Amino acid sequence: KQEVTQIPAALSVPEGENLVLNCSFTDSAIYNLQWFRQDPGKGLTSLLLIQSSQREQTSGRLNASLDKSSGRSTLYIAASQPGDSATYLCAVRRVGSDSWGKLQFGAGTQVVVTP
Amino acid sequence: DTEVTQTPKHLVMGMTNKKSLKCEQHMGHRAMYWYKQKAKKPPELMFVYSYEKLSINESVPSRFSPECPNSSLLNLHLHALQPEDSALYLCASSQDQGRGETQYFGPGTRLLVL
Numbered sequence: 001k002q003e004v005t006q007i008p009a010a011l012s013v014p015e016g017e018n019l020v021l022n023c024s025f026t027d028s029a030i031y032n033l034q035w036f037r038q039d040p041g042k043g044l045t046s047l048l049l050i051q052s053s054q055r056e057q058t059s060g061r062l063n064a065s066l067d068k069s070s071g072r073s074t075l076y077i078a079a080s081q082p083g084d085s086a087t088y089l090c091a092v093r094r095v096g097s098d099s100w101g102k103l104q105f106g107a108g109t110q111v112v113v114t115p
Numbered sequence: 116d117t118e119v120t121q122t123p124k125h126l127v128m129g130m131t132n133k134k135s136l137k138c139e140q141h142m143g144h145r146a147m148y149w150y151k152q153k154a155k156k157p158p159e160l161m162f163v164y165s166y167e168k169l170s171i172n173e174s175v176p177s178r179f180s181p182e183c184p185n186s187s188l189l190n191l192h193l194h195a196l197q198p199e200d201s202a203l204y205l206c207a208s209s210q211d212q213g214r215g216e217t218q219y220f221g222p223g224t225r226l227l228v229l
Contacts, residue, residue, distance in 0.1 A: 046218065089157055102160050
């Protein structure tokens with residue numbers, strides 16, 4: 001059974017510092033891993049999707065890496081801003097005929113960037 | 116346009132009421148999803164529709180009844196809900212139910228069952 005863990009559960013940093021968010025998963029048989037952002041009471045915004053064959057993806061200040069063999073992904077946010085305050089969730093797409101379309105989410109890391 | 120819309124934004128209903136949640140996308144996506152999210156928890160998959168046919172039902176109670184009338188619309192019919200069903204209901208869509216697709220989420224409907 002796939003378990004997805006995000007540590008830490010909460011993180012507070014001063015503005016300008018780089019953010020490092022971790023995601024680990026127990027079963028390396030995945031198609032891809034997706035990082036999302038969620039503001040309080042709102043829906044999820046897709047940030048980056050990394051296919052299982054890829055090592056990293058970049059978009060602006062965001063960079064996500066994937067090490068499938070060790071079951072880890074890291075999301076880096078450079079030069080954090082107060083507007084980056086949100087909960088960040090990672091989700092994996094498992095391999096298996098019973099899991100098509102199904103994302104397995106971590107519990108998220110709640111980030112606060114202080115001015 | 117990568118937008119998934121959901122109506123209503125908020126819904127309060129009694130346990131004897133019947134209500135419906137609506138989700139719409141115009142990206143030409145052929146897979147649509149319903150998720151349930153309790154406070155401070157990750158989303159949990161409820162249903163997946165692929166090409167307007169129910170593909171996955173994650174053992175959801177029958178008081179939740181999904182419907183996909185066409186490729187752009189997804190409904191969730193609610194009847195005789197319980198207070199513990201209060202949650203944020205999220206709709207998502209993707210190009211299809213394939214392996215490498217990004218899922219795009221709507222803003223959600225905040226449901227309170229009294």
